[in-house]
Amino acid sequence: MNNYGFINKIYDGVVEVFGLKDAKYGEMINFENFEKGIVFSLNKNNVNIVLLDDFQKLKQGQKCFCTDKVFEVPVGYELIGKILNSKGECLNVKQKLNFKKKDVIEKIAPGVMDRESVNEPLLTGIKSIDLMIPIGKGQRELIIGDRQTGKTTIALDTIINQKDKNIICIYVCIGQKISSLINVVDKLKKHNCLDYTIIIAATASDSAAEQYIAPYTGCTIGEYFRDIGKDCLIVYDDLTKHAWAYRQISLLLKRPPGREAYPGDVFYLHSRLLERSSKVNKFFLEKKKIFNKENGTLTAFPIIETLEGDVTSFIPTNIISITDGQIFLDANLFNSGIKPAINVGLSVSRVGGSAQYKIIKKLSGDIRIMLAQYRELESFSKFSSDLDIETKIQLQNGEKVTFLMKQKPQNNYSAVELLMVLLIIKNDFFIKIPINQIEYFEESIIKYIRNIEIEEITSIDDPSIEYYLNEVINNFLIESL
Numbered sequence: 001m002n003n004y005g006f007i008n009k010i011y012d013g014v015v016e017v018f019g020l021k022d023a024k025y026g027e028m029i030n031f032e033n034f035e036k037g038i039v040f041s042l043n044k045n046n047v048n049i050v051l052l053d054d055f056q057k058l059k060q061g062q063k064c065f066c067t068d069k070v071f072e073v074p075v076g077y078e079l080i081g082k083i084l085n086s087k088g089e090c091l092n093v094k095q096k097l098n099f100k101k102k103d104v105i106e107k108i109a110p111g112v113m114d115r116e117s118v119n120e121p122l123l124t125g126i127k128s129i130d131l132m133i134p135i136g137k138g139q140r141e142l143i144i145g146d147r148q149t150g151k152t153t154i155a156l157d158t159i160i161n162q163k164d165k166n167i168i169c170i171y172v173c174i175g176q177k178i179s180s181l182i183n184v185v186d187k188l189k190k191h192n193c194l195d196y197t198i199i200i201a202a203t204a205s206d207s208a209a210e211q212y213i214a215p216y217t218g219c220t221i222g223e224y225f226r227d228i229g230k231d232c233l234i235v236y237d238d239l240t241k242h243a244w245a246y247r248q249i250s251l252l253l254k255r256p257p258g259r260e261a262y263p264g265d266v267f268y269l270h271s272r273l274l275e276r277s278s279k280v281n282k283f284f285l286e287k288k289k290i291f292n293k294e295n296g297t298l299t300a301f302p303i304i305e306t307l308e309g310d311v312t313s314f315i316p317t318n319i320i321s322i323t324d325g326q327i328f329l330d331a332n333l334f335n336s337g338i339k340p341a342i343n344v345g346l347s348v349s350r351v352g353g354s355a356q357y358k359i360i361k362k363l364s365g366d367i368r369i370m371l372a373q374y375r376e377l378e379s380f381s382k383f384s385s386d387l388d389i390e391t392k393i394q395l396q397n398g399e400k401v402t403f404l405m406k407q408k409p410q411n412n413y414s415a416v417e418l419l420m421v422l423l424i425i426k427n428d429f430f431i432k433i434p435i436n437q438i439e440y441f442e443e444s445i446i447k448y449i450r451n452i453e454i455e456e457i458t459s460i461d462d463p464s465i466e467y468y469l470n471e472v473i474n475n476f477l478i479e480s481l
Contacts, residue, residue, distance in 0.1 A: 003066035005047065010058055013051050013207045014040075014252040017064055020047045026106060028067045033057050036087070037064070038071050038209070041253055048253050050209040052087055070106065073217045074099030075224035080168065083185065083199040086214035091201060103224060105216040109275035114284035121355045122233065122299055125161030125412025126154060127421055128342045128405040132368040133327055136355025137231055137297040138279030142319055144304045144311065145329025150340055151303045153409050154327065155235040156184065158301065160191045161412040162233060168225050169193070170234040172200040172218035175211050175241030191410065211245035219276050226280060226296035227288060234277070238303035239270060243315045260314045267318050274300055274322050311346070325349035338406060344371045357415060357460050363422040367401065374398025400430050403438040415460040416469070417446055423469055429477070448476050
């Protein structure tokens with residue numbers, strides 16, 4: 001057996017080893033000082049290993065050993081409420097935790113016959129998304145935009161909105177500042193979200209290898225819950241930095257660079273990760289000898305950062321082609337005070353429509369078109385001073401709907417409250433209200449509905465709900481006049 005080798009060269013987090021003839025791609029390697037690494041390339045005369053620990057303790061000539069194991073991380077309910085590093089080690093609990101189960105970080109995604117169509121809604125609590133870009137359980141929806149446009153806020157609001165909904169959330173931090181991670185943890189603690197959330201942290205101070213494996217670690221943990229029939233939501237924040245980490249490793253390994261210096265397999269890097277998110281059927285679970293009444297789901301929210309709104313660069317175009325739609329955040333809208341700054345024209349949800357509540361789908365069909373037309377008219381109206389009355393009314397109504405779609409962070413809306421907003425727009429309740437009072441009007445009516453007991457409504461699909469909510473709005477208007 002040729003299961004040991006000697007260090008020949010040490011790069012920045014990458015080690016070249018002579019020997020290890022029996023090593024396999026992706027295998028765990030142990031070094032003399034208890035450091036760990038993963039086999040990344042098998043060459044004729046040597047093996048390249050990416051280190052998961054501090055490479056400064058290693059020296060030329062030191063021994064390393066094969067383990068005959070693929071890299072594994074702990075999975076299970078014990079992880080809920082914990083902050084883990086990408087190796088699965090707990091960071092926020094001092095004593096060592098004994099985990100019952102472990103699983104490999106690299107897996108083959110479920111095939112076509114193992115999947116079920118997306119047909120259950122996953123509400124984000126954000127009006128403009130739930131009404132116009134609906135998301136279903138098992139979907140992969142990309143959040144894309146320039147830096148500081150509210151991408152992480154949308155992901156965090158979605159996690160906060162899953163409270164008491166029996167959905168387990170995983171937040172994967174890739175290459176972010178430690179201060180940004182602390183802010184995320186503080187927000188989740190403030191809203192008591194750590195009771196159903198797991199955080200995987202690979203910050204900017206961690207090695208490129210740790211940033212590289214972090215999303216796969218999170219995905220494996222999410223798949224465990226999916227395969228026992230639970231619903232799981234995973235946020236990858238963000239995959240741009242993940243691609244940077246992979247590019248760094250590939251260049252250190254002297255792999256030939258391609259477009260934007262990324263290696264040729266950078267598409268496969270993300271496709272094999274995101275394709276693992278799905279809604280699986282009974283046949284898939286039975287093959288794994290898991291017998292559940294419920295079909296599990298794993299919903300993914302990958303985040304991508306663009307430069308000056310350029311969605312045509314390499315990584316954004318790759319991930320747009322893998323995902324089931326994208327939420328595009330516009331820096332100009334954000335700077336003009338419209339938050340969340342969602343560009344309705346460029347945002348799309350390719351499969352979420354079939355998961356939307358029927359009544360919301362019926363009433364929200366025209367709003368997206370109305371807002372897209374308003375954006376177009378607004379740009380043309382800047383060049384013309386004399387507009388006809390019909391165009392002026394269309395512009396005014398479009399502006400009012402835009403204001404109605406504004407929303408403060410962590411102010412999530414329930415399905416009934418979303419329907420209220422829809423009825424305000426569809427039945428023209430806002431027509432006589434001045435533009436500068438639209439936000440106050442909407443806040444007042446939502447506060448009103450939150451204060452009254454809605455005992456008559458059993459479900460959002462109740463046929464009488466539309467009539468009942470119209471009565472509630474009329475009563476509010478009578479009381480407020």
